[in-house]
Amino acid sequence: MIQWVAWLGAFFLDRVGELGRSGLFFYRMIRGLFRPPGKFHFVVKQVYFIGTKSFFVIGFTGAFTGMVLGLQGYYTLSKFGSEGLLGSAVALSLIRELGPVLSALMVTGRAGSAMCAEIGIMRIEEQIDALECMAIDPHAYLVAPKLIACLIALPLLTAFFDVVGILGGYAIGVDLLGLSSGIYMDGVERSVAWEDVYMGIVKSLWFALLIIWICTYKGFYAGLDEGSFGPEQVSKATTNAVVASSVSVLVCDYVVTSILL
Amino acid sequence: MSAESHLIDMQGLNSHYGGRQVLFDIRFTIPRRQVTVIMGVSGCGKTTLLRHLIGLKATQPGQVMIDGEDLGGFDEAKLRAYRLKTGVLFQGGALFNSLSLWENIAVPLKVHTRLPEKIIRIMAVIKLGLVGLSEFCDYMPSQLSGGMRKRAGLARALAMDPEILFVDEPSSGLDPITAAGLDQLILDLRETLGMTIIVVTHELESAFHIADQLIVMDQGRVLAAGGPEEIQASGDKRVRQFLNRQADPRWTENPATSSCLPGERVEEGKG
């Protein structure tokens, strides 16, 4: 029994310690934005990595999400005889909800995991130590450019996702199910207000912050708890990063939605 | 010797990983403009000692003085200034594997100086030339052997013309000829630039060749410190054992006494 309590205590102390450390990491990451070295070159590279290279995946996911929404939406709406609302339904659910969330999840899987592994390898091979010994702040050199790049790339990818998704819904609703093209597009145009777009952008900015924070944090401290630095630590960190980052995106989605609604 | 001539003064360094103590009351001094070699079998704490000296592992106040100042009390600005004067070669080389060799050397130069790229590239080639790798300046680290990566790491450590150089096992994994070349480079650096150099190694021959001062460590403690002749003449049993490359008697101890065997150990913390 006593052992049980001790175990529980240790567990919570661990969590609190982790919370403190990740908070400190967050502070250093933000501080890193304002510290040398110059970041332009790195940011461009990272935008290419996060953005351009995710383009295809995002387009693909967006198209199929829009198509499924078209099918399901049509089926549901036709029960109430209001197929005419399909355009609004697809556009609103994409722009407010699915676009930001699914884009963030895809970027987590594609770029977040890679960043975590990259930084984790730099940790176990003492490259991060080497940076510190050169009087270079690794948060400013490694992490901050990724944050800027993701803040730029994720909203753009989200917008791309939304557009492709709306076209996917169009393909199903209009071309396959025979809805009039004018009705669909009119629904999109009339129902989407600035608040909806704003909500989508705010969400994707928060998601970008979360993804980079969690994924680079996990990589940065890969193996430090075990006190051993090997490939297993990196793979473990990467798995943790993807899980934690995805869950946080979903939780954050709920929080932002409830605040902005 | 006056305090002035000592760059680093270890005044009883203790170090722990978790609850386990790995360095015990380390005391010695490192003179300026000389080569100090730290020797000892693997696992005795040489790398840990180095990590304290370069500020990667926190040091308790009052245990290590650098240039008359307490390393344990360094604030961020002081640590930065200290690191700008030092170069470090890590045991594994620690090259950035997404950058070519010359770009690796360019990293500190690009961050800390306003030199144009062309000059930086020439500097990188010069540094690579010091370790015999100028032909490889456009290679990626993954295209090199372990020994070459080590040498490239040394070239990077020298990028900013440091006053103090820390080197962790420069010649392990190198062929004898290349290793001798590195020894000569270390002597040249001391001779021509007056660098203070701290080398960790377990290669006896190289150690005695380059050292002005030798520190012999064992199990986290300093066994002996002094000039090469002093160490050679030492009567200490463990030092002799190390110098004569005798097998460690602890390796042949009875495994039944090891705490790692499962069974009749008393569980701690119960009751």
Next chain:
Amino acid sequence: MSAAVLDPPGDAPVVELTGTVDFKSVPELRKRLLKVVKKRGGDGLRLDFRRVTRMDTSGVAMLVELHQLASSRGSRLALIGLNEQVRRMIQLARLDRLLGVSIGEEAGCQ
């Protein structure tokens, strides 16, 4: 660090350097010296090091660049009055042959 350009008529231009030639002073110094070499390409350039106290690797690299530029224009760089430290710096990089620096040369020049 300062650099004074003297241009004796009918002879190679001489640049008198003063102070330390290091990564702080090289960016400015390099610009000025490149300008001199480009303007007076064929005539060669004499660098007077007598009042230089210290030089680091960035200084050596700058000399290599100047040397390359001068050679491409068919002339040479001459270094005068190198002190011990500067000479060793060049020798360590094994560029003494390339830059025409030999041991004991400075005795003849001072």
